[in-house]
Amino acid sequence: MSIPTLEELSLLHTNICQAVGDPKRILILYTLHEGPRHVTALSEALDMPQPTVSRHLAMLRQRSLVKCERDGAAMIYRLADERIIDVLNTMRSLLKDIVEGAADSLND
Template sequence: MERPSIDELTLLHASVCQALGDPKRLNILYALYERPRHVSQLAADLAMPQPTVSRHLQMLRDRHLVVAQREGATVIYYLAEPRVIEVLDTMRHILRDSLARQSGLVNMEN
């Protein structure tokens, strides 16, 4: 794969990376990966105030990572791109490996 242009990287950062820059939004993405839900369900399941969940959902919708579908009087939120969870899981593995290496270095220094 060729190296991306700075324009593409800037767009990636603005569109995706900023949306992933908050742990609450990551938690919402994982919850929607489990199953679609409406905002009240998400708020209850994640123990977060409903206005907070709504605000984070709006950002995720604006970045096209979450889609909303009206079902009667209710709006159900879905994960738009399940591959984002694969990316997040890969990043979590990198973090674990990095922390393990760091721990090994700390132990080697003592």
């Protein structure tokens, strides 16, 4: 891939980085990776107040990372694109390597 333009990087930051900039939103994404859920089920699974989950889901929807569809009076949420989990897992792997490298350098 070529070096991204400043405009592309700005879009990346606004649409992806800010969306995953809160650990609660990352937990929501991982939970939705297990399958679609109603907001109440997400709230219970994550032990978070329903208004908190709804607020985070709204941001994830605005950034097109989750989709929702009506199920009677309720809404069911799902990941819009499973690749976000690959991105998060890559970041976790990188962090693990960085932490292990730092620990190794302290032991030297």
